[in-house]
Amino acid sequence: MPAPTLRSLLCLAALPLLLSACGEPADTHPDKPVTQRRAAFNTILKAFEPMGMMLRDKRYDADAFLQSAEKLEAAKEGPWRHFTADSNYPPTKATDKVWSESAKFEEERQAFLAATSRLLEAARSKDEAKATAAYEATHNTCRSCHKTFKK
Numbered sequence: 001m002p003a004p005t006l007r008s009l010l011c012l013a014a015l016p017l018l019l020s021a022c023g024e025p026a027d028t029h030p031d032k033p034v035t036q037r038r039a040a041f042n043t044i045l046k047a048f049e050p051m052g053m054m055l056r057d058k059r060y061d062a063d064a065f066l067q068s069a070e071k072l073e074a075a076k077e078g079p080w081r082h083f084t085a086d087s088n089y090p091p092t093k094a095t096d097k098v099w100s101e102s103a104k105f106e107e108e109r110q111a112f113l114a115a116t117s118r119l120l121e122a123a124r125s126k127d128e129a130k131a132t133a134a135y136e137a138t139h140n141t142c143r144s145c146h147k148t149f150k151k
């Protein structure tokens, strides 16, 4: 094992104090837009992930799936208003293209919003095949946006 660097030692020492990801500058902006949108994306992930796990493990539970789809529907508007004009600063993982290619970003956002609505519909049908297809379609909108707009 390589010797720990000074940086990693400092990180370990700082952990209990900071409770924030190490090696990252703190979000010092007044409204903390980066922190807020990241929290909102994590809320989306928390709603979205259980559906994927259920399908992968072949234990589709229509009621639990619907509950997650409803949580996702409630969370899906969360991040966007925090992408303000002056919010491209560390520790963001957004690429500059969010700001320089805003029409394309908006297109990706709309595709995601539409996909989550269809996912909720599919969840309400309680049909596993429909739920799976709608889950995959939604997952593709996450991936597609992240490919261009997330580091």
Ligand code: HEC
Pocket (backbone or CB within 6 Å): 034, 037, 038, 039, 041, 042, 044, 045, 048, 091, 092, 093, 094, 095, 098, 105, 108, 109, 112, 138, 139, 141, 142, 143, 145, 146, 149, 150, 151
């Ligand atoms: C329209 C674009 C777009 C869509 C759609 C999108 N994301 Fe993201 N996502 C981003 C961007 C940009 C960031 C980086 C935000 C930042 O760090 O400022 C991000 C960050 C995240 C993060 C990291 C949060 C953190 O703590 O750093 C997670 C988790 C995430 N997205 C999950 C998802 C999931 C799951 C979906 C689909 C269900 C999704 N995203 C859909 C653009 C998108």
